[in-house]
Structures are given as C-alpha cells and as structure tokens.
Amino acid sequence: MKMKQLVALFLSASISLAASLAFAGPDHAEFLKGPFKDGPSVTKACLECHDKQASDFIKTPHWLWKGPTKGHVRGYEHSKAEFGKTNMLNAFCVSVEGGPNQEARGHCTECHPSYFWNSKQFDLSDKTKIDCLICHAQKGDYGREDDKITEFADLDKAAASVSAPTLRNCGFCHFNGGGDNCVKHGDLESSLNTADRSLDVHMAVKAKGGQGFTCQACHVTKDHRIAGASTMMATYDGRVFCEDCHNGKNAPHQKSRNKAILNNHLKTVACQTCHIAYFARGKATRMSWDWSTVGKNLKIPPQEGRATFDNSKGTYSWARNVVPTYMWYDGTIKRYMKGEKIKDPSKPVIMTAPYGSINEKAAKIYPFKTYVGKQPMDAQYKYLSVFQQYKGLWDTLNWQKSLEDGAKGSGLPYSGTYKFVSTVSYIGQHHMIAPKEEALACGECHMGGTRMDWKALGYKGDPMKIGGRFAKQHIRK
Amino acid sequence: MKRIYSIIFCLSILFTGSLSLVNSAHADEIKMVGVITKIEMAADGKSATAILKDNKTSENVPISITDDLTLDKFKDHRIVEGDEIRCKFEKENNKNNSKLFKKTAGC
Numbered sequence: 001m002k003m004k005q006l007v008a009l010f011l012s013a014s015i016s017l018a019a020s021l022a023f024a025g026p027d028h029a030e031f032l033k034g035p036f037k038d039g040p041s042v043t044k045a046c047l048e049c050h051d052k053q054a055s056d057f058i059k060t061p062h063w064l065w066k067g068p069t070k071g072h073v074r075g076y077e078h079s080k081a082e083f084g085k086t087n088m089l090n091a092f093c094v095s096v097e098g099g100p101n102q103e104a105r106g107h108c109t110e111c112h113p114s115y116f117w118n119s120k121q122f123d124l125s126d127k128t129k130i131d132c133l134i135c136h137a138q139k140g141d142y143g144r145e146d147d148k149i150t151e152f153a154d155l156d157k158a159a160a161s162v163s164a165p166t167l168r169n170c171g172f173c174h175f176n177g178g179g180d181n182c183v184k185h186g187d188l189e190s191s192l193n194t195a196d197r198s199l200d201v202h203m204a205v206k207a208k209g210g211q212g213f214t215c216q217a218c219h220v221t222k223d224h225r226i227a228g229a230s231t232m233m234a235t236y237d238g239r240v241f242c243e244d245c246h247n248g249k250n251a252p253h254q255k256s257r258n259k260a261i262l263n264n265h266l267k268t269v270a271c272q273t274c275h276i277a278y279f280a281r282g283k284a285t286r287m288s289w290d291w292s293t294v295g296k297n298l299k300i301p302p303q304e305g306r307a308t309f310d311n312s313k314g315t316y317s318w319a320r321n322v323v324p325t326y327m328w329y330d331g332t333i334k335r336y337m338k339g340e341k342i343k344d345p346s347k348p349v350i351m352t353a354p355y356g357s358i359n360e361k362a363a364k365i366y367p368f369k370t371y372v373g374k375q376p377m378d379a380q381y382k383y384l385s386v387f388q389q390y391k392g393l394w395d396t397l398n399w400q401k402s403l404e405d406g407a408k409g410s411g412l413p414y415s416g417t418y419k420f421v422s423t424v425s426y427i428g429q430h431h432m433i434a435p436k437e438e439a440l441a442c443g444e445c446h447m448g449g450t451r452m453d454w455k456a457l458g459y460k461g462d463p464m465k466i467g468g469r470f471a472k473q474h475i476r477k
Numbered sequence: 478m479k480r481i482y483s484i485i486f487c488l489s490i491l492f493t494g495s496l497s498l499v500n501s502a503h504a505d506e507i508k509m510v511g512v513i514t515k516i517e518m519a520a521d522g523k524s525a526t527a528i529l530k531d532n533k534t535s536e537n538v539p540i541s542i543t544d545d546l547t548l549d550k551f552k553d554h555r556i557v558e559g560d561e562i563r564c565k566f567e568k569e570n571n572k573n574n575s576k577l578f579k580k581t582a583g584c
Contacts, residue, residue: 093584110582141508141532141563143510143563143581143582145579150563150581152508152510152563172582176582176583179583179584180582180583180584181559181560181561181582181583190512190559190561191559283559305554305557305558306554306557307553307554307555308554309553310555390584394584
C-alpha cells in the first residue's frame with residue numbers, strides 16, 4: 001500500500017471515529033462501573049465530571065418547568081412572571097398542582113427528570129436530584145413509574161450505557177404527553193421509534209429509508225437548552241424552523257418543475273402545511289376529552305381500537321389520518337392562563353390558539369390539531385379550576401373534594417360550586433413529515449379543492465383565482 | 478455408630494436433593510419489556526394471550542394473562558396492540574404466566 005493510501009485510510013478512520021464520538025459521546029462504561037444502589041448515586045458519579053452540565057441544566061425550562069414567555073404569549077409580552085407546565089392549565093390532565101401538598105406531582109412528574117418532584121417541597125437548585133439516566137441511558141430497561149424508578153431497571157447497565165439522547169429517551173415523555181401514547185400530539189408517538197420513511201422522512205431509521213435523526217438534530221441543544229417552542233407552552237428555549245436546514249444549496253423545490261410557484265407559496269404557507277397532509281398517521285390520537293362523565297357507567301364502543309371511556313377520567317374520542325385545521329400563525333400564541341376570567345362560559349374557552357391573520361406579513365398558514373374538551377370551572381369565580389386527579393378524583397370520583405384539594409395546592413380559591421365548560425386547543429403539527437411524493441398537490445386546496453377554508457382564513461375565495469394576500473384588494477374586510 | 482452416621486449422611490443427601498427438586502419445580506420469574514403485537518382473548522373472557530416482542534431480542538414471547546385487572550384493560554381497550562409493556566412472568570407447564578403486566582408509560 002502506498003503512503004498516500006495509508007494516510008487517506010488513517011484520515012478517514014479518524015474522521016469516522018471523531019464523528020461517531022461527536023454523535024454518541026464517549027463510551028462511559030469505563031467511568032460508570034457501579035455498583036449503584038440507587039438513582040442519586042449514579043447522578044453523584046455523573047457530577048464528578050459534569051458539574052457544569054448539571055449547573056446549566058437546572059436553569060432550563062426542562063428542569064424548572066417554567067421560564068420567561070419571551071414574547072411568545074399574547075398579552076404577556078412585558079410580563080416578568082415565569083410560566084410553564086408547573087403553573088399552567090391544559091385540557092388533558094389539567095394541572096400538576098392538585099393536592100394540599102401538590103401530591104398530583106407524584107404522578108405528573110414521572111416526566112420530570114428528577115428524584116423526585118412529588119410535592120411542594122422540592123429543591124430545584126439541588127443538582128444531585130437530577131435524573132441523568134432518563135434522558136441518557138440506552139440500556140438496562142431504565143424507566144420511571146410515578147415517583148420511583150421501575151423495579152425492572154438495572155442501574156449498572158443503565159449507567160454504563162449513557163450517550164446522547166435517542167428518540168426513545170425524549171419519547172418517554174414527549175410521545176406520552178397527555179397521559180398516554182399519542183394522546184396530546186398527533187405527530188409524536190412511539191411508532192417513530194421504528195418508523196420507516198413513509199411515516200417520517202427525518203426520524204425514520206436509516207435501514208428503512210429515513211435519515212435516522214434524533215430529536216436534537218433539529219432541536220439544536222446548547223448548554224442543555226433544547227431549542228423548540230410549543231403552541232401549548234408559554235416558554236421556550238430557541239425556535240426551530242425547517243429553513244434552519246433547508247436553505248442555501250439545500251433550499252426546497254430546487255428540482256421541481258414548479259419551483260417558482262412552490263417557492264412563491266413560502267411567503268404565505270409553512271412547509272408543514274403541504275408536507276403534513278394528515279396527522280396521526282401512525283397511531284390514533286386523542287381528539288377530545290370530556291371530564292364531565294367521570295363517575296358514570298357508560299358503555300361506549302372503542303374508536304380506532306382504543307378506549308373511549310374510563311370511569312375515573314371521562315370520555316375520549318380518537319382519530320387517525322386526520323386532515324389538519326389550517327390557521328394563521330405568526331409564532332405567538334393566545335393562551336389561557338391560570339386564574340384568567342372566562343367571559344362567556346357558553347362558548348368554548350380557548351386553551352391555546354395560534355395568533356396571526358391574513359393581514360400580518362409575518363404570519364403563515366400552518367396545520368393544527370383541533371382538540372376539544374370539557375373540564376370544571378369555578379361557577380362563581382369564573383375561572384378554570386385546578387383539581388387533584390392523582391390520589392384524588394381518580395380514586396374517589398368525588399369532584400367536590402378533589403376541587404377543594406386542587407385549590408389548596410394551586411392557591412386558586414374554590415368557591416364551592418363548579419360547572420363544566422367546553423374548551424378548544426389548537427395544537428401545532430410539525431413532525432411526521434411525509435415523503436415529498438405524498439405532499440399536497442395543487443388541487444387539494446385550489447381549483448375546487450376543499451382542504452382550505454379560504455373564507456375562514458380571510459380570503460374572498462381561492463387565491464389562485466383572485467390573487468394572493470399581498471394583492472390587498474382581495475383581502476376580506 | 479458408623480452405620481448411624483452413614484444413615485444421617487444419606488438422609489441429608491436425600492433431603493438436599495429433594496429441596497433442589499422443589500426449587501426446580503418452582504419456576505423462575507422472568508422480567509421483560511416489549512411491545513404487544515397481538516392480543517387474543519379466550520372465548521369465556523377469563524384469560525388472554527398477549528404476544529410481546531422483546532425489546533432486547535426482538536423475539537415474540539406469548540404471555541398468558543388471567544388477572545381480572547389486566548383482562549379488564551384488554552376488554553375496554555385501555556391496553557391495546559402497539560403498547561409497550563413491562564412484564565414479569567413465570568414459566569410453568571410450557572406457559573408464560575403473567576405476574577405483572579403494565580404499560581411502560583401513561584396514566
């Protein structure tokens with residue numbers, strides 16, 4: 001072998017090794033040998049080298065479950081208050097604050113990377129409480145059940161296997177948002193662990209034609225701050241856009257014969273709108289949750305093979321391959337915040353909705369999951385109530401008691417009377433990008449296509465016929 | 478005296494042997510995590526077989542379930558095909574009898 005070939009071989013081997021290390025990180029089996037008696041003892045070992053990373057992490061919304069709104073929530077642009085999962089309400093399990101000592105956290109914080117935030121008394125400045133393994137362990141069946149590590153876990157194997165997070169790590173919480181697989185998100189669920197290209201061109205494994213992306217390939221992470229904003233949440237750490245990668249020589253539609261027309265759409269239409277023609281393409285997603293039927297004895301047939309009623313949780317509906325709702329979104333949201341008065345309880349309370357309109361240049365049309373609910377509000381004080389579900393309503397079916405205990409934990413007084421109010425949430429769909437062959441064709445929206453409700457979007461009619469939104473005479477007043 | 482010692486010795490061997498037999502008759506508990514690929518309910522609704530695809534080996538393992546709580550979850554579709562399960566089972570009479578059958582996540 002010639003010298004040149006040897007050098008080339010050495011160089012390529014070095015680059016491969018460096019690339020693999022950069023992606024997965026060094027093998028920690030040498031450093032974390034154990035035996036470890038419990039989770040915190042693993043963390044203690046991690047901190048010997050990663051104290052800075054721990055210090056960084058405990059400042060992030062992933063740890064604090066709150067943060068500044070950074071202008072994300074309309075009406076709170078100048079607020080100094082911090083918001084997040086810890087003090088916001090949603091239309092799924094509603095709140096983590098229920099219980100005199102916020103006992104509901106014992107279940108909800110199964111998804112908090114700590115040992116264990118299961119009451120009001122938890123020191124968020126204590127780095128030794130971080131559960132490093134839930135995000136980094138790849139082996140040893142590591143997992144959590146409520147506020148304990150599963151008895152299935154082999155801590156020594158788990159510790160030795162740590163690496164950069166995989167889809168499974170992030171998915172433990174994000175695939176199960178809302179209390180189960182594919183409940184909250186129509187575009188994130190466990191099918192992605194083994195997806196082929198037809199489900200998601202990015203996250204599908206390479207052997208099945210995908211790119212093998214991990215979450216952080218797009219949700220770029222610096223100092224444990226993970227970029228990405230949700231239409232559900234008030235705070236975020238950086239934004240993620242398709243154009244972060246699809247720009248310059250990777251700009252979209254370059255090989256398309258309709259390149260000019262397609263690119264003209266980009267001023268008004270988000271990439272997701274054409275490339276997520278349907279959501280819940282893997283498993284069915286929950287489309288509604290009615291808490292008012294708790295305690296009843298209903299016999300409702302399953303939908304999409306999944307339960308539609310649970311005596312302790314209420315009634316659900318499910319759907320697969322759903323056509324999204326299309327709405328204008330300028331990157332900010334209207335969000336119901338704790339304690340906010342409900343002006344007209346006869347109308348659905350908007351839990352979260354994108355902000356934007358045809359008149360705002362920065363806004364584009366995005367796809368959303370329309371999720372409806374029914375949950376308790378205080379009949380006298382006119383705000384959505386916090387109730388204690390875990391170790392409360394789910395066992396007792398007693399609304400009065402669980403509302404009283406919800407008030408104790410949340411600090412939101414309960415008048416003693418409640419009623420149920422309808423809610424609606426518009427949840428952004430950004431994942432499960434289909435192959436380009438399955439993107440929307442022109443006729444789906446234009447030339448008689450019914451996918452877009454042009455009038456609801458503010459157009460007088462199909463903009464293909466009457467001109468785009470920048471032709472102002474065509475905009476509905 | 479020698480005879481007594483040899484009898485005690487023989488008895489102790491017999492006793493130890495019988496203990497080991499008892500142990501081997503008592504099945505070991507096996508833990509696995511896997512995804513349900515199929516659920517088959519018995520016609521009388523009093524038992525079910527779930528096929529779990531072992532996350533580690535990708536092997537399909539049939540699990541027999543007879544506890545009412547899990548059967549109820551099958552019946553009303555709170556546990557369905559595609560769910561990931563933490564399972565403990567014992568091998569008895571060519572069957573893998575479930576001792577614990579829980580979803581890895583969810584409320």
